[in-house]
Amino acid sequence: MSRASQVIEAKAAELNAAADAIWETPELAFTEYQSAKILIDFLRKEGFTVEEELAGIRTAFSGRFGHGRPVLGVLGEFDALSGLGQEAGALEKKPNGKTAGQGCGHNLLGVGSLAAALAVKRYLEETGAEGTIVYYGCPGEEGGSGKAFMARDHVFDELDAAVSWHPAIINKVRTSSSLANYQILFKFDGTAAHAAANPDMGRSALDALELMNIGVQFLREHMPSSARIHYSIIDAGGISPNVVQPHAEALYLIRATTNDGVRALYERVLKIAEGAALMTETKESHEFVKACSNLVMNDTLQREMDRIMQQIAPPVPDENDMEYARELTKRTLMGAKHANPDDPYAYKKLPYDFKEGETAGAGSTDVGDVSWICPLAQLSAATWCLGTPGHSWQVVAQGKLAAAKAAMRYAGVIMGETLISLLENPALLEKAKEEFRDRVGKGYVAPIPVGVKPRALSDL
Numbered sequence: 298m299s300r301a302s303q304v305i306e307a308k309a310a311e312l313n314a315a316a317d318a319i320w321e322t323p324e325l326a327f328t329e330y331q332s333a334k335i336l337i338d339f340l341r342k343e344g345f346t347v348e349e350e351l352a353g354i355r356t357a358f359s360g361r362f363g364h365g366r367p368v369l370g371v372l373g374e375f376d377a378l379s380g381l382g383q384e385a386g387a388l389e390k391k392p393n394g395k396t397a398g399q400g401c402g403h404n405l406l407g408v409g410s411l412a413a414a415l416a417v418k419r420y421l422e423e424t425g426a427e428g429t430i431v432y433y434g435c436p437g438e439e440g441g442s443g444k445a446f447m448a449r450d451h452v453f454d455e456l457d458a459a460v461s462w463h464p465a466i467i468n469k470v471r472t473s474s475s476l477a478n479y480q481i482l483f484k485f486d487g488t489a490a491h492a493a494a495n496p497d498m499g500r501s502a503l504d505a506l507e508l509m510n511i512g513v514q515f516l517r518e519h520m521p522s523s524a525r526i527h528y529s530i531i532d533a534g535g536i537s538p539n540v541v542q543p544h545a546e547a548l549y550l551i552r553a554t555t556n557d558g559v560r561a562l563y564e565r566v567l568k569i570a571e572g573a574a575l576m577t578e579t580k581e582s583h584e585f586v587k588a589c590s591n592l593v594m595n596d597t598l599q600r601e602m603d604r605i606m607q608q609i610a611p612p613v614p615d616e617n618d619m620e621y622a623r624e625l626t627k628r629t630l631m632g633a634k635h636a637n638p639d640d641p642y643a644y645k646k647l648p649y650d651f652k653e654g655e656t657a658g659a660g661s662t663d664v665g666d667v668s669w670i671c672p673l674a675q676l677s678a679a680t681w682c683l684g685t686p687g688h689s690w691q692v693v694a695q696g697k698l699a700a701a702k703a704a705m706r707y708a709g710v711i712m713g714e715t716l717i718s719l720l721e722n723p724a725l726l727e728k729a730k731e732e733f734r735d736r737v738g739k740g741y742v743a744p745i746p747v748g749v750k751p752r753a754l755s756d757l
């Protein structure tokens with residue numbers, strides 16, 4: 298058993314209980330008061346010095362232990378997703394009465410990262426080595442990019458290196474980048490009028506919004522194929538069709554492989570919005586909601602994480618969980634990519650496959666912003682059975698299984714051992730930092746403008 302495994306397995310019951318408690322209190326971005334408290338109480342009990350309200354965000358916090366350099370970070374998340382309240386362990390969609398659910402497994406994410414911090418703390422205590430471990434409680438990952446606000450406000454500047462992980466259907470070190478994005482709220486204001494009696498007096502904000510959406514639809518043909526533009530209509534005006542709608546709002550999410558790429562697309566979208574206002578004689582305005590950067594790879598640190606991963610056997614789900622996963626697969630996941638009703642879990646590790654220049658899965662993560670500030674590596678751990686779609690009731694249903702929590706602790710062990718390896722091998726850390734400097738060039742430019750504050754989705 299590795300050093301980190303001994304520490305983490307000795308605390309398994311408490312770690313599992315914390316993950317379950319966060320699952321039971323699903324909270325949306327920037328309102329994760331209970332979830333943050335569960336993690337803060339845990340850190341304090343374990344002797345970490347806790348700092349709250351980082352970057353002025355009520356649910357952002359850190360717990361630190363040790364002294365001097367290097368300063369090593371582990372990133373935890375804990376926010377939930379709207380509309381995904383679901384009974385644990387059910388074989389069908391069965392709402393549990395909660396308005397949100399842990400549909401991205403962040404109850405596991407936050408606690409798995411905390412487990413890694415415990416292992417590093419024990420190492421520092423036992424060896425008396427110089428170094429500091431900092432657990433960062435990072436709120437609002439879902440649609441909020443909490444870490445990008447924290448990064449803009451210099452929370453991570455002290456770091457020499459950082460690690461994180463994400464619940465998944467595979468055990469593997471992450472080797473692909475992610476897309477940078479901007480989220481912008483567009484608003485149109487027109488003039489209300491009786492739609493039949495005085496149509497000439499009305500100027501429709503809803504028309505403007507529809508024209509903007511059509512304009513962006515044409516833009517999609519003329520942008521890089523890796524870029525994405527999504528939108529939702531927040532406010533379509535009123536519900537009365539006999540009124541010319543005087544106000545309309547849409548939330549736009551613009552993604553590209555780099556921050557510069559997003560900026561360029563954003564400027565084109567702005568022109569379309571202005572054009573829509575011009576056509577309809579309405580007024581356009583917009584608010585910057587949030588942004589996040591693309592992930593910077595660090596082959597050196599990722600390889601070290603993989604080397605450790607190849608030495609430590611991942612957990613194998615017990616027969617109870619296997620049987621549940623077989624049944625869940627047969628009933629709800631047939632046809633999903635990789636789903637396997639006979640052998641539902643991919644607990645075997647996948648090989649390291651980083652290829653220079655090969656970027657971007659389709660999604661975005663605010664871990665990207667931290668990867669612009671220090672060398673960073675992440676792993677995926679197989680908390681869910683094969684074929685489980687992200688952000689789904691099946692994720693929520695599997696969130697309290699023993700198999701999910703064993704994979705969570707396994708992620709903690711791999712992250713903990715990776716950080717301990719950096720403490721024991723300063724040359725490796727230096728090599729990771731050299732690679733980091735080469736990759737980021739002139740360094741991090743925060744994509745979120747100064748003055749923009751994090752907002753809960755309900756506050757848009």
Ligand SMILES: [Zn+2]
Nearest residue numbers: 401403438463
């Ligand atoms: Zn997530």
